[in-house]
Amino acid sequence: MVNTTTAAGLIGVVLLARHGDRTAYYQDPATYNSTQAYITPLGEQQEFELGSFLRNIYLNPDSPSFIQNISTDVADINQLAVRADAGGGNVILNSAYALLQGLYPSTQESEITLANGTTVLSPLGGYQYVPVQSLEYWQSPSLTSWMDCEYFQSHLNRTYASSAWLNMSTTAAPFLTALKPYLGGVSNNFTNMWNIYDHVNVQYTYNKTYYETLPPTFLQQARYYADWVQHSVFTDSTSASIGQVAIRTLLPEIFWALGNMTKTSNKVKMNIQEVDYKPFISLFNVTNATLTDPDISGIANYASVVALELSQDSQGQYEVSMKFKNGTEDSQFRQLTMFGNTSITFDKFVQELFSDTINSTNNWCFSCNQTVLRGCSVFNYSNDPFLGGVGTGY
Ligand SMILES: *[C@@H]1O[C@H](CO)[C@@H](O)[C@H](O)[C@H]1NC(C)=O
Ligand SMILES: *[C@@H]1O[C@H](CO)[C@@H](O)[C@H](O)[C@H]1NC(C)=O
Ligand SMILES: *[C@@H]1O[C@H](CO)[C@@H](O)[C@H](O)[C@H]1NC(C)=O
Ligand SMILES: *[C@@H]1O[C@H](CO)[C@@H](O)[C@H](O)[C@H]1NC(C)=O
Ligand SMILES: *[C@@H]1O[C@H](CO)[C@@H](O)[C@H](O)[C@H]1NC(C)=O
Ligand SMILES: *[C@@H]1O[C@H](CO)[C@@H](O)[C@H](O)[C@H]1NC(C)=O
Ligand SMILES: *[C@@H]1O[C@H](CO)[C@@H](O)[C@H](O)[C@H]1NC(C)=O
Ligand SMILES: *[C@@H]1O[C@H](CO)[C@@H](O)[C@H](O)[C@H]1NC(C)=O
Ligand SMILES: *[C@@H]1O[C@H](CO)[C@@H](O)[C@H](O)[C@H]1NC(C)=O
Ligand SMILES: *[C@@H]1O[C@H](CO)[C@@H](O)[C@H](O)[C@H]1NC(C)=O
Ligand SMILES: *[C@@H]1O[C@H](CO)[C@@H](O)[C@H](O)[C@H]1NC(C)=O
Ligand SMILES: *[C@@H]1O[C@H](CO)[C@@H](O)[C@H](O)[C@H]1NC(C)=O
Numbered sequence: 001m002v003n004t005t006t007a008a009g010l011i012g013v014v015l016l017a018r019h020g021d022r023t024a025y026y027q028d029p030a031t032y033n034s035t036q037a038y039i040t041p042l043g044e045q046q047e048f049e050l051g052s053f054l055r056n057i058y059l060n061p062d063s064p065s066f067i068q069n070i071s072t073d074v075a076d077i078n079q080l081a082v083r084a085d086a087g088g089g090n091v092i093l094n095s096a097y098a099l100l101q102g103l104y105p106s107t108q109e110s111e112i113t114l115a116n117g118t119t120v121l122s123p124l125g126g127y128q129y130v131p132v133q134s135l136e137y138w139q140s141p142s143l144t145s146w147m148d149c150e151y152f153q154s155h156l157n158r159t160y161a162s163s164a165w166l167n168m169s170t171t172a173a174p175f176l177t178a179l180k181p182y183l184g185g186v187s188n189n190f191t192n193m194w195n196i197y198d199h200v201n202v203q204y205t206y207n208k209t210y211y212e213t214l215p216p217t218f219l220q221q222a223r224y225y226a227d228w229v230q231h232s233v234f235t236d237s238t239s240a241s242i243g244q245v246a247i248r249t250l251l252p253e254i255f256w257a258l259g260n261m262t263k264t265s266n267k268v269k270m271n272i273q274e275v276d277y278k279p280f281i282s283l284f285n286v287t288n289a290t291l292t293d294p295d296i297s298g299i300a301n302y303a304s305v306v307a308l309e310l311s312q313d314s315q316g317q318y319e320v321s322m323k324f325k326n327g328t329e330d331s332q333f334r335q336l337t338m339f340g341n342t343s344i345t346f347d348k349f350v351q352e353l354f355s356d357t358i359n360s361t362n363n364w365c366f367s368c369n370q371t372v373l374r375g376c377s378v379f380n381y382s383n384d385p386f387l388g389g390v391g392t393g394y
Pocket of ligand 4: 150151153154157
């Protein structure tokens, strides 16, 4: 194992950040299609805090993880690539803005001088407007790859019929019966566990009567089953299977971003992907991170972050190291392993995960057996080797 954090600092980092606290978010258990949700002031604070944390790790010259040559106070937009899912009520996109406000807070230093000599400071005491690429649902399946994916729906059906599922459903049954009075109109069917937990969590956070009457441990028990259910839904028997689709469509961006950072012509030093909880679960599974840290197999808390840090060892080899912070309740990063190591070469990282990737809309359509929606109707399926379910991990 090689210590990646050399005195010289990092070359760059790719961050996957989860959005902050939001209003209720319903997901159909048969499809995982969802309704929209809106960020809350609590969620904005969580993201701002995450941004401040990242600032202290990556933009602080005294930090061992300082990124070489990055602009510390005035954001250099050429050094940042930020992308966020713009679906639903913009909870994820707005989370990215709140994170950036903490990362590069308002500063008088961002003042500019016009040709006529007048100086101008941005509003709000020098607010820094960092561009964010907002990805709409219809533009690309990259950040919402499980939706309208037929094979993913087949995977859900298989998961719900598995013996592990039926056993856990039986274990959970007494709890779900006891929880029924606290669910309003929400079904207490085990397949609905995401919505059950979300209802309990949102009510417990915002409804005083609920907060005062929900029996102790009910929130934790609901979370326990929701963690288990989401792990089952967003992992699969092999890394290249459809249950991992949430990370499989994000891996190409990670490879390209890290690969670009190894080139001398590159300017981008921090690539931020603002996402929901699903890619975290799949990522920790396909990298075998959960073998060393089994407790990270559940849902990542709001404003969680995964860092893929790029550095160079003393021989000049590029190394990747993965760290995680489970929302605001963790004050520090935790070092994770990938394939048993705290650091692996960039080449090995790509080599181990390359065969799992879905790197284009065309590839996604085939991998999902989707021939109509989400831009799939333009492709020719006459010689489609995937329609029969062969070679897709179906
Ligand atoms: C940082 O800047 C120095 C001096 O310009 C240069 O030699 C070095 O390669 C740069 N490092 C990175 C990672 O950009
Ligand atoms: C799934 O959600 C998307 C985005 O909200 C919507 O465009 C699509 O029609 C939905 N699909 C189904 C089958 O409801
Ligand atoms: C300089 O230009 C700015 C922007 O057009 C304008 O608001 C300001 O009044 C100008 N100042 C002078 C001294 O002309
Ligand atoms: C999944 O199961 C449901 C209910 O049995 C069925 O309506 C649906 O067509 C199945 N979906 C797929 C993709 O097999
Ligand atoms: C729970 O939901 C599943 C799938 O949505 C369905 O097959 C099952 O019949 C439901 N169980 C009950 C008790 O309603
Ligand atoms: C708050 O919780 C109480 C107790 O469960 C419930 O009766 C009430 O409908 C909830 N209020 C809202 C606005 O959801
Ligand atoms: C990598 O660099 C190429 C060339 O500059 C650029 O087109 C591409 O968008 C970059 N990709 C990422 C993910 O940074
Ligand atoms: C990945 O997920 C699959 C399916 O849930 C599970 O069988 C496997 O043990 C997981 N692998 C790791 C490394 O956690
Ligand atoms: C994050 O912490 C919560 C408890 O606050 C736990 O239920 C969940 O499994 C953890 N998630 C990960 C990915 O570690
Ligand atoms: C990941 O863990 C599985 C056991 O869960 C093992 O079979 C596989 O070889 C590991 N992969 C790598 C690349 O270490
Ligand atoms: C995209 O994936 C295909 C395999 O499905 C591969 O042949 C191709 O090289 C990949 N393209 C990039 C840019 O990674
Ligand atoms: C894939 O979709 C086509 C129609 O779009 C259907 O005929 C075929 O049965 C599907 N394949 C599988 C394995 O579900």
